[in-house]
Amino acid sequence: MKEINLTTKISVYLLEECTETEKKLIEAAKQATKNAYARYSNFKVGAALLLENGEVITGNNQENAAYPSGTCAERTAVFFANANYPDQTIIAIAVAAHHNGGFTKDVVTPCGACRQVLLEAETRYKAPIKILMYSDDGIYVVNSIKSLLPLSFGDEMLK
Template structure:
């Protein structure tokens, strides 16, 4: 028997950095600074990410491209893998992401599918939601309460 369902996600839109909670604003500024360090000679699309751990440590990442495209790595994964390497059992409190093209992007830039899947692994591991804040070079900032809001039908270890 056919059963139709509807999916609803919750998210908040902030108009600028000054509207964000203090911790989130600070973390987004770290992501913006990290974006400036991106190595993006092919796409010219720069992304910065910052991960805040419960212990207060912040880890940043920027996208790192390579002429052999699959060999590059996104900013979100650079930051979260670095955090996990240094503090494998520490809770992730929140993530901030900022991305832009050569012409400044005012539309919020969300994580790609690979990053969403990778980030979801950590939310599943810690069994606590991880808020995600994302923006372009300027303008609106979107905040989700959970990575699951970005990837509602995630693939996790319970399926293996």
């Protein structure tokens, strides 16, 4: 038997260690949680994308009683960006979650479906997307979704 070990490098920052651009993106994600429609889970997630042209696009989770008809914050933002700014590369995304009266103490990470959508965006624009995952206790940062989605399924498998 052969084993393969996969490792992921995650940088951990305090908010004050982030660049001004990263702080603004995180703040936009936190603000986006306010417009989340999360009446079933009360777990409000906000995402903010930084596009190549400097535009910041936000999204939030939208739940539905006919589960799983809703969508996550990350996909809401990515699909809006793709529909309205199809020629703009996504440079970075920040994600934050609000639950039980405050922002989470643990980082919130993109779900599997959102990771796949972010991988498609990296492939589409031929550029990595920096991912900033916020919590009150720190921010996890990876420089590509591939760090969070090892052994991923991509377009090269369809050829």
